[in-house]
Amino acid sequence: MGFTLLTVAAGWYAYNTVVHDAPSHIAMTEHRNWAMVTFALLLGISGWEYYLSRRGKGKGWLFTALLVVAAVLLLSTAWHGGELVYRYGLGVMSLPKPEGPGHTHEHGAGHNHGEIPAQNEGTLHEDGHTHSLDATANGEPPHDVEPGGKTPAMDGSGAAHKKAGHTHAPGTTPHQD
Numbered sequence: 001m002g003f004t005l006l007t008v009a010a011g012w013y014a015y016n017t018v019v020h021d022a023p024s025h026i027a028m029t030e031h032r033n034w035a036m037v038t039f040a041l042l043l044g045i046s047g048w049e050y051y052l053s054r055r056g057k058g059k060g061w062l063f064t065a066l067l068v069v070a071a072v073l074l075l076s077t078a079w080h081g082g083e084l085v086y087r088y089g090l091g092v093m094s095l096p097k098p099e100g101p102g103h104t105h106e107h108g109a110g111h112n113h114g115e116i117p118a119q120n121e122g123t124l125h126e127d128g129h130t131h132s133l134d135a136t137a138n139g140e141p142p143h144d145v146e147p148g149g150k151t152p153a154m155d156g157s158g159a160a161h162k163k164a165g166h167t168h169a170p171g172t173t174p175h176q177d
Contacts, residue, residue: 001046008039011081014091024088031080038073045070 015032045066052059084090 001042004039004042008035011035018090020088020090024084024090027080027084027088028090031077031084034073034077034080038070038077041066041070041073 011032015028018028020028045063048063048066049059052063085092
C-alpha cells in the first residue's frame, strides 16, 4: 500500500502543477477520477484483508472478485495516464528546436538525425524525391496522389506499377508514380 500512496501523491502533485491546455485538462481530470476510484477500492480491499487476516478467516470469492475489479480499474487508470503522456505530451521535456526555417545546416551523406517519418509523411527515395499525402508548396497534391487525396490503386497482384529506372529498397512498400 506504500507504493500506492506514493503514486497517488505524485499524481496529485502533477495534476496541480503540470502546465496544460483545456483538452488535456479534461483528460487529466478523467485520469484523476479513475485513479481516485481505484485508490479508494484498493484502500478498502487492504482494510478488509487486514481485518480477515487478524481474525484468521479466508478471503473467499467476493474478495477475489474485488481484486479482479481493482485490477481492471488499475489498467484503465494506467491507460488514461499513458494517454496524458503520449497523446497530449504532458509531463515530458520538449525537444530541441531546429536552427531555423528549413533546418538548413550541412550533414554528411546519409545523416538524417535518426528521424522516422510520421504516418502519411514522405520518405526520401534513392533518386532524391519524396512522397506525401500533404499538398506540396504550390498547393497541389504530389505526383503520387490522385484527386481527392487517394493514393493510386494497386493492380491486384499486390505490387504497384514501377516507373522505369525506379527501384525500392528491400522492405519498402512499392507504390505507383
